[in-house]
Every structure is written in C-alpha cells, then in structure tokens.
Amino acid sequence: MTNLLRQARTSADQQVARFTGEGAYHGSTRKRVDPPADAPVAPPVDEFRPRTLERYAAEDRRAIDEFAAVFPNRYTVLESLPVPSQDEIQRDAVTFCWCPLDAAIREADPLTRTVLAAMAPHVVGDKRHVYIDSKIQHFEPGDVPVDSRHWHIDGTIVARDERARRLGHSLLHDLRARFEGPATPPRFLAYQSSTHCATVFATAPVALALPELIPDFDELDRRVRALAPPEVAQPPATIVGFDGLSLHRAVPAARAGWRLWIRCIETDREIVPDASMIACYGKVYRTAAG
Numbered sequence: 178m179t180n181l182l183r184q185a186r187t188s189a190d191q192q193v194a195r196f197t198g199e200g201a202y203h204g205s206t207r208k209r210v211d212p213p214a215d216a217p218v219a220p221p222v223d224e225f226r227p228r229t230l231e232r233y234a235a236e237d238r239r240a241i242d243e244f245a246a247v248f249p250n251r252y253t254v255l256e257s258l259p260v261p262s263q264d265e266i267q268r269d270a271v272t273f274c275w276c277p278l279d280a281a282i283r284e285a286d287p288l289t290r291t292v293l294a295a296m297a298p299h300v301v302g303d304k305r306h307v308y309i310d311s312k313i314q315h316f317e318p319g320d321v322p323v324d325s326r327h328w329h330i331d332g333t334i335v336a337r338d339e340r341a342r343r344l345g346h347s348l349l350h351d352l353r354a355r356f357e358g359p360a361t362p363p364r365f366l367a368y369q370s371s372t373h374c375a376t377v378f379a380t381a382p383v384a385l386a387l388p389e390l391i392p393d394f395d396e397l398d399r400r401v402r403a404l405a406p407p408e409v410a411q412p413p414a415t416i417v418g419f420d421g422l423s424l425h426r427a428v429p430a431a432r433a434g435w436r437l438w439i440r441c442i443e444t445d446r447e448i449v450p451d452a453s454m455i456a457c458y459g460k461v462y463r464t465a466a467g
Contacts, residue, residue: 180276180450181284182459186267186435188315196462200325200393222305222445224360227336227351229389234340241344243386244353248330252378252409252425253418255299260414261288261370266435272311274455275448278441281309288437292368296416296441299366304443311439312458316374316430320461322438323427327398328379330355332363332421332444346392353389355421362421366441367411374430375410378417383424398426 233241269286276284278300282293289311300307314322334351341349355362369375383406387397401424410428411417419425430436 179452180274180455181271181281182274182455183271185270186313186315188433188435191315192460193320193463194324194460196321196324196464198325198327200323200327222360223358224363224445225334226358227334227340227349227354228358229351229353230336230340230349233344233390239344241388241390244356244389246352246356246385246387248379248383248422248424250379250382250406250423251418251420252380252423254412254415255366255418256295256416257412258292258295258368258414258416260372261437263435266313266370266437267315269313269437272313272455272458273309274458275308275310275442275450278307278309281311288370289439292416292437292439293441296366296368296439299416299418300441301364301443303361304364305445306443306447308442308444308448309439310442310458311437313435313437314459314461315433315435316461317433317463318430320374320430320463321427322374322436322461324462325394326427326429327394328401328424328426329394329397330421330424331365331419331440332442334358344390349390349392350394351390352387352397360445363446364418364420364443365423366416366418368414368416368437368439369411370414370437371434372413373432373434374428374436375413377408377410377426377428378419379406379424380409381407 265288269288271284271286273281285293334354335348337348385400
C-alpha cells in the first residue's frame with residue numbers, strides 16, 4: 178500500500194529539513210512529482226470546484242478582487258484519551274497518508290488503533306470518503322511539524338493549471354469558492370498525543386476582507402494576526418473536530434520528545450497518494466538557529 182509507512186523509529190533517524198515557511202507539501206508552491214501517465218484521475222466534485230477562478234477565466238480578468246470572509250472556527254474537543262508514554266508513541270510503527278479509515282484500523286499498531294477506534298464514532302458519514310493521515314515525529318526544541326507557522330485552513334480548493342498561470346501564479350487557493358460553494362466543506366477530526374507541540378486553533382469567528390484567490394497563506398496569516406483572535410492549543414491526547422473553514426496553525430516544539438498526530442478527513446474527493454507524499458509526512462522542520 179502506498180498510503181502507509183511501516184518502520185522502526187529512533188530519534189537519531191528522524192528526518193529533518195530546513196524550515197522555510199513555504200508551506201506544507203500539498204497545496205503549496207513546492208514542485209510536485211508528476212504522476213505516472215497511466216495514473217487514475219479522480220472525477221471532479223463540487224466540494225473542490227474552483228468556481229471563482231472559472232469566472233475569472235471566462236471573463237478574462239487579471240486583477241483579483243477582495244471579499245468579506247467570516248471564518249466560523251468550529252473547533253470542538255470531542256473526547257479525551259489517556260496520555261501515552263513516550264515509549265508507547267515510539268513503538269507505534271505504522272503511519273498513514275490518505276488511507277481509508279477501515280484499512281487504517283486494520284493495519285495500525287496498538288496506540289494508533291486505539292485512537293482510530295475512538296475517532297470512528299465521531300465520523301458523520303455524509304461524505305464519499307473517510308481518510309486517515311498520521312505522523313510520528315521526534316522533535317528537538319524549536320522544531321515545527323510542518324514547513325509553516327501560518328494561520329490557514331485545511332482542505333482548500335487548489336488549482337494548478339493554466340487559469341492560475343494566466344493570473345501570474347503556479348497555483349491558487351480559491352477562498353471564495355470554499356465559502357460559497359454548494360457542497361459542505363471537508364470535515365476533520367484530529368488527535369495529538371503530547372503537550373510539547375500542539376496545534377493552535379482560533380476559538381471565535383473571525384471576519385476580515387481577503388483576496389478571492391490567494392497563491393499562499395501569507396496574506397491570510399498577516400491579516401488574522403493583526404486581529405489577534407482568541408486561540409487555544411489542542412490539549413494532549415484529545416480528539417477535536419473542525420472543518421474546512423476553521424483557522425489553525427502549527428507552533429514550534431517547546432521541548433524534545435515524540436508526538437503522534439492523527440487526522441481523519443471526511444471528503445467527497447478521491448485521493449490516491451504517491452510515495453513522495455507519505456515520505457514527506459514524517460519530517461520535522463528546523464530553523465538554521467535551531
């Protein structure tokens with residue numbers, strides 16, 4: 178299976194990359210590995226249709242307008258589990274990348290399987306697919322779990338095609354379409370095991386003006402930080418729920434140690450990962466000073 182990685186883990190073997198702030202692998206400006214010519218192409222779905230960008234292309238527009246966005250920030254703590262020991266986290270050998278939930282439960286090692294069993298009852302079940310992502314990473318103080326500390330949302334509508342290039346970008350996130358599309362945004366559950374490197378979530382609605390189409394999260398982050406919304410770090414060993422309009426950000430690790438992170442995604446979009454995607458999932462990102 179290309180969507181799981183089974184390996185023994187030691188802190189000495191932890192993959193480390195230089196922190197650039199450029200973004201996570203998928204949905205970022207980083208060059209992707211081209212899929213094989215015979216790779217299956219997932220059918221388009223309303224949940225990820227770039228309707229705003231389609232309108233720009235049809236009208237042959239160049240300037241990107243702004244719109245009034247309100248992020249509802251539906252962050253909810255759904256369940257608290259026992260905090261695992263560092264040895265328990267390190268011994269869990271299997272991680273996942275866009276793996277169907279049933280297959281992930283079948284293949285998971287004990288700690289991850291326990292979390293997935295607790296997540297399963299919280300799945301709404303109104304989407305076509307339920308996927309699992311997970312990472313087991315060893316952090317040194319200051320390491321970041323992804324290559325960004327920006328406020329962002331998961332499950333953006335991303336276009337990497339000639340329509341984006343005509344507007345001067347290699348990709349564009351269609352923010353307006355995520356807010357105004359006819360389909361419910363993707364839905365997420367997330368678990369993180371430890372206290373030393375927890376995702377931070379905005380906990381109240383955020384209203385601001387934003388470009389309809391953005392090439393990255395730089396401007397979104399700048400405007401959200403200027404508003405300084407109330408925020409909370411996800412508690413250790415909790416399962417939280419949020420959706421594709423919920424702002425959150427990664428923070429640097431406060432101290433050394435292992436962390437298990439698991440995300441469950443409910444979506445209508447079919448995802449077939451390649452080996453380069455799951456290999457990226459285990460890295461930590463370190464500043465030159467770190």
